[in-house]
Amino acid sequence: xxxxxxxxxxxxxxxxxxxxxxxxxxxxxxxxxxxxxxxxxxxxxxxxxxxxxxxxxxxxxxxxxxxxxxxxxxxxxxxxxxxxxxxxxxxxxxxxxxxxxxxxxxxxxxxxxxxxxxxxxxxxxxxxxxxxxxxxxxxxxxxxxxxxxxxxxxxxxxxxxxxxxxxxxxxxxxxxxxxxxxxxxxxxxxxxxxxxxxxxxxxxxxxxxxxxxxxxxxxxxxxxxxxxxxxxxxxxxxxxxxxxxxxxxxxxxxxxxxxxxxxxxxxxxxxxxxxxxxxxxxxxxxxxxxxxxxxxxxxxxxxxxxxxxxxxxxxxxxxxxxxxxxxxxxxxxxxxxxxxxxxxxxxxxxxxxxxxxxxxxxxxxxxxxxxxxxxxxxxxxx
Amino acid sequence: xxxxxxxxxxxxxxxxxxxxxxxxxxxxxxxxxxxxxxxxxxxxxxxxxxxxxxxxxxxxxxxxxxxxxxxxxxxxxxxxxxxxxxxxxxxxxxxxxxxxxxxxxxxxxxxxxxxxxxxxxxxxxxxxxxxxxxxxxxxxxxxxxxxxxxxxxxxxxxxxxxxxxxxxxxxxxxxxxxxxxxxxxxxxxxxxxxxxxxxxxxxxxxxxxxxxxxxxxxxxxxxxxxxxxxxxxxxxxxxxxxxxxxxxxxxxxxxxxxxxxxxxxxxxxxxxxxxxxxxxxxxx
Numbered sequence: 001x002x003x004x005x006x007x008x009x010x011x012x013x014x015x016x017x018x019x020x021x022x023x024x025x026x027x028x029x030x031x032x033x034x035x036x037x038x039x040x041x042x043x044x045x046x047x048x049x050x051x052x053x054x055x056x057x058x059x060x061x062x063x064x065x066x067x068x069x070x071x072x073x074x075x076x077x078x079x080x081x082x083x084x085x086x087x088x089x090x091x092x093x094x095x096x097x098x099x100x101x102x103x104x105x106x107x108x109x110x111x112x113x114x115x116x117x118x119x120x121x122x123x124x125x126x127x128x129x130x131x132x133x134x135x136x137x138x139x140x141x142x143x144x145x146x147x148x149x150x151x152x153x154x155x156x157x158x159x160x161x162x163x164x165x166x167x168x169x170x171x172x173x174x175x176x177x178x179x180x181x182x183x184x185x186x187x188x189x190x191x192x193x194x195x196x197x198x199x200x201x202x203x204x205x206x207x208x209x210x211x212x213x214x215x216x217x218x219x220x221x222x223x224x225x226x227x228x229x230x231x232x233x234x235x236x237x238x239x240x241x242x243x244x245x246x247x248x249x250x251x252x253x254x255x256x257x258x259x260x261x262x263x264x265x266x267x268x269x270x271x272x273x274x275x276x277x278x279x280x281x282x283x284x285x286x287x288x289x290x291x292x293x294x295x296x297x298x299x300x301x302x303x304x305x306x307x308x309x310x311x312x313x314x315x316x317x318x319x320x321x322x323x324x325x326x327x328x329x330x331x332x333x334x335x336x337x338x339x340x341x342x343x344x345x346x347x348x349x350x351x352x353x354x355x356x357x358x359x360x361x362x363x364x365x366x367x368x369x370x371x372x373x374x375x376x377x378x379x380x381x382x
Numbered sequence: 383x384x385x386x387x388x389x390x391x392x393x394x395x396x397x398x399x400x401x402x403x404x405x406x407x408x409x410x411x412x413x414x415x416x417x418x419x420x421x422x423x424x425x426x427x428x429x430x431x432x433x434x435x436x437x438x439x440x441x442x443x444x445x446x447x448x449x450x451x452x453x454x455x456x457x458x459x460x461x462x463x464x465x466x467x468x469x470x471x472x473x474x475x476x477x478x479x480x481x482x483x484x485x486x487x488x489x490x491x492x493x494x495x496x497x498x499x500x501x502x503x504x505x506x507x508x509x510x511x512x513x514x515x516x517x518x519x520x521x522x523x524x525x526x527x528x529x530x531x532x533x534x535x536x537x538x539x540x541x542x543x544x545x546x547x548x549x550x551x552x553x554x555x556x557x558x559x560x561x562x563x564x565x566x567x568x569x570x571x572x573x574x575x576x577x578x579x580x581x582x583x584x585x586x587x588x589x590x591x592x593x594x595x596x597x598x599x600x601x602x603x604x605x606x607x608x609x610x611x612x613x614x615x616x617x618x619x620x621x622x623x624x625x626x627x628x629x630x631x632x633x634x635x636x637x638x639x640x641x642x643x644x645x646x647x648x649x650x651x652x653x654x655x656x657x658x659x660x661x662x663x664x665x666x
Contacts, residue, residue: 006505014493217487224453224483225506226475 264349279366
């Protein structure tokens, strides 16, 4: 224990003396959280819309007005020519065409249903899908409002195919998002981004720190002393464990104050999960340091690993939409489990019983990774 | 260059010690291969307690590899070695408590102060807080670093840093200390001071195994071995070696032994045999 005290004192002296690194570890994650949370959004606002209103009735004008009022669509051009509208879409002047056929209002009154058409430029598939779901909600809302309107619309991948009209299914779909009724994007993105940021601190910076000592030769000097492997590993991981927890605390503060993220569950539970999760993340960092000989190698390996974790964490794409093999890999990622816990506890107020499965997964993961990395770490070169 | 004044001449108690007990280092057919390259090829030698043993050789001759095996950083391929009576393979942890090591790479923490470096290593070796305080002041005082104890090591001149590194390697008063090219790149005055420190440690009974490129330094050693291509080509007191090879200096002995291979291994060894200060690649 005494030896560890001396080693830890040395680590903290070095960390606090390196102001650049300290800033990188404390301030950069906060800035990134602020920037990324605002930038990494699926929300679309003010999509440029071409309106071809061939009916020009009070019903059709009402529809256009509802779309604009939502803030999602902005009428940037209007004419009665679908050809001109297609041209605008192809030249990317607009991203959506709203086509209201003649007799829209008459059909509504007589047949109690009337088709409208929306054409999207789906080059940006995610963006088109988001717009489509906005439009669906607005149109069905308008239909309900009129009490009789049952409009349909079709989406075209790309703008070249001919527009088509599809008959409406006579189903009244009512959706309600539980726990996050407005589907506030911040509520699920901010906790996820926060997880990624503390992961990078724990994995990359811990790995780089050990490899740096390898490079300058001080690690060899320590290896000649009676310092044991576990003392050395503890002295390397504890400081970054603490710093990552500090980052998480600051990040949660920012999440609450800036993004007004709900914190319905126990913060203690969040920190318990973080403590376990960081063991896994630090274990990966330690493993990287045993493989890498230079800081560049360490940086590249941790970049590669973090990249996979990031994209397979379920943060940006739902895990349910991945192929089965990818879902298995995602299951093996501690990031995924921690994000699940963070969202469940913060947004839903989940209890410890509700998240015990991912919690156990994290603990097991941490124990396994740390053990493997420690076994691989050797004071002697074979 | 002669032996520094204050330590020249045979010190009787020391001669007595040399004859005593088991050797501090015993090496038998120690071998290390990297794939099909044999870096150290079945070397055998003893170093007596209290001896200053010079380990000479061109770059890449295998000196550093041999030392790394003796201090437990590198596993031997075959052969045996005992340091302070302990087997390097099985009892590396016991050896580590009893040895000091100064590598050819400067290995103090440059972002810590002299005092912090001393405290770290003294603490690691289990010295009490009082002993650490006392040792720190003594060391700084002896190095005339009193006023620079709180200066970052990075800002100290190279000579001071090297002397500090030696002091730190000696902070726990080890029985045996391994010095791998301790005087590389330092000026002649600092080198002389450095050797004074080495002799002082030897006077106090510490066994010293030192590698060097400077042939004048070889003359300071009680005995020297000259490694060529992983083997020990010559071993004895400086006087014995000069007599054996009919040379007037150790440098001549070294050149005779190293020249044939040095010319083959052109850029690598030739430079160091002729001009000891130039180092084209780290020695393996």
